Amino acid sequence: MITKIDGGKLLTPNKIFTIGYGGKKPDDFFKELDGLNPDIVVDVRENPFKAYLNCYTKNSLENHLKEKYVWIRELGNKTRTLPPTLVDEEEGLKKLKQILQTHSTVILLCAEKEEENCHRNYIKKKIEQNQM
Secondary structure, X not given: OEOOEEOOEEOOOEEEEEEEOOOOOHHHHXXXXXXXXXXXXXXXXXXXXXXXXXXXXXXHHHHHHHHHEEEOHHHOEOOOOOOOOEOOHHHXXXXXXXXXXXXXXXXXXXXXXXXXXXXXXXXXHHHHHHHO
16 A cells, blocks of 8 residues: 655555456456456556457456556566566556556556566556655
8 A cells, every 4th residue: 555645644545456367257357356446457468459258358448447447558568577577667657656646546457367476566566665
């Protein structure tokens, strides 16, 4: 959880969660996602145009999540290894920080099932380090 302070005034804390759809049935995935009660879901995949069962593609997620979905290509992992090589880390983190200014519960989404094996964990830690 990140708490923002503005001129000594405590603002609403940000909650950053991550979720991966790998190995999950669509109904189970969306139930888990809805249970996190996101203000916005940030897709951090480099290429969200192909996905398992076609239900995790950018278009499908936009249809399901409506205005709660945003894709930040710059946060995509070009190498799919850890530590990650993001498409444009500086610009991607800048965009994510802007989102955090207006949304209190943010979900970082990628395909990898386990957070510790995914670059979204790296992104989450970067944001938390810079916001403290």
